[in-house]
Amino acid sequence: MTAAAPLAKPNPNAPTEETVLEVEHFTDRLFRFTITRPPSFRFRTGEFIMIGLPKTEDQRKPIMRAYSVASPAWDDKLEFYSIKVENGPLTSRLQAIEPGDTVLLGKKPVGTLVLDALLPGKRLWMFSTGTGFAPFASLVRDPETYERYDEVIVTHTCREAGELTYSTRLIEDLINDPLVGEMVEGKLKLITSLTREDHPLEGRITTLIESGELFKAAGTPPLNPEHDRVMICGSMDMINDTKALVETFGLEEGANSDPKQFVVEKSFVG
Ligand code: A2P
Numbered sequence: 001m002t003a004a005a006p007l008a009k010p011n012p013n014a015p016t017e018e019t020v021l022e023v024e025h026f027t028d029r030l031f032r033f034t035i036t037r038p039p040s041f042r043f044r045t046g047e048f049i050m051i052g053l054p055k056t057e058d059q060r061k062p063i064m065r066a067y068s069v070a071s072p073a074w075d076d077k078l079e080f081y082s083i084k085v086e087n088g089p090l091t092s093r094l095q096a097i098e099p100g101d102t103v104l105l106g107k108k109p110v111g112t113l114v115l116d117a118l119l120p121g122k123r124l125w126m127f128s129t130g131t132g133f134a135p136f137a138s139l140v141r142d143p144e145t146y147e148r149y150d151e152v153i154v155t156h157t158c159r160e161a162g163e164l165t166y167s168t169r170l171i172e173d174l175i176n177d178p179l180v181g182e183m184v185e186g187k188l189k190l191i192t193s194l195t196r197e198d199h200p201l202e203g204r205i206t207t208l209i210e211s212g213e214l215f216k217a218a219g220t221p222p223l224n225p226e227h228d229r230v231m232i233c234g235s236m237d238m239i240n241d242t243k244a245l246v247e248t249f250g251l252e253e254g255a256n257s258d259p260k261q262f263v264v265e266k267s268f269v270g
Pocket of ligand 1: 129130157158159194195196204205206234235237238239241242
């Protein structure tokens with residue numbers, strides 16, 4: 001008698017297969033998409049998750065990349081905001097997805113851009129560049145953000161005007177949102193700036209902080225560790241430079257286990 005080959009145990013951490021619901025392209029560098037959300041998938045607003053595509057014949061395993069969830073925690077679909085990199089191992093293929101296609105979704109959301117990593121305060125700043133706006137798209141749609149802070153100021157800096165479409169439209173539409181519509185009135189402000197095209201406010205976020213132009217545009221005093229809390233999301237260089245500046249105002253970096261005055265996260269590309 002021959003023993004039956006042992007069955008491979010299902011991996012409890014293996015990604016789930018989700019269906020693409022919508023895809024919207026903004027520029028030749030940026031797009032957003034939504035996918036189905038398994039009922040068991042829980043995350044904290046501001047966290048990121050691994051996303052991938054089913055492996056092709058020549059791949060040993062699927063390529064997965066970290067993506068901030070852009071949708072709020074109460075939504076029954078999941079939204080992501082992505083860059084398109086021509087030769088990017090994942091985004092070169094991901095940019096071609098269409099409704100009905102399969103996307104792989106990791107099981108363990110994590111991240112530091114969460115409200116619990118910050119001490120209470122008066123004003124919450126969210127500094128973003130490029131796809132770094134994604135976690136803030138989730139946070140501005142969460143009622144808790146407005147329950148914790150009197151004022152919420154989001155900044156989004158991009159190279160060109162077309163790259164501001166997603167953030168500008170999302171924030172403009174929030175006034176009609178049944179959940180947070182009334183909360184955002186008079187509390188939420190979006191400040192946009194461009195670095196490679198004409199715009200009412202021009203320059204990198206770091207330049208605008210240093211010159212004080214940001215605070216003039218926001219109608220606030222400069223950052224103050226007693227009242228201001230900051231979240232930063234962008235490229236590695238943007239994070240390092242912005243973090244160093246924020247620290248000059250006396251704010252300290254917090255974590256989930258040790259909430260303080262600011263937190264940072266890289267916006268992931270690939
Ligand atoms: P710039 O046009 O001067 O490079 P990207 O699309 O390359 O991620 O850039 C998004 C935005 O972030 C651009 O406006 C870019 O400005 C800006 N940026 C790039 N590097 C930094 C940095 N080190 N600090 C602040 N902003 C940055």
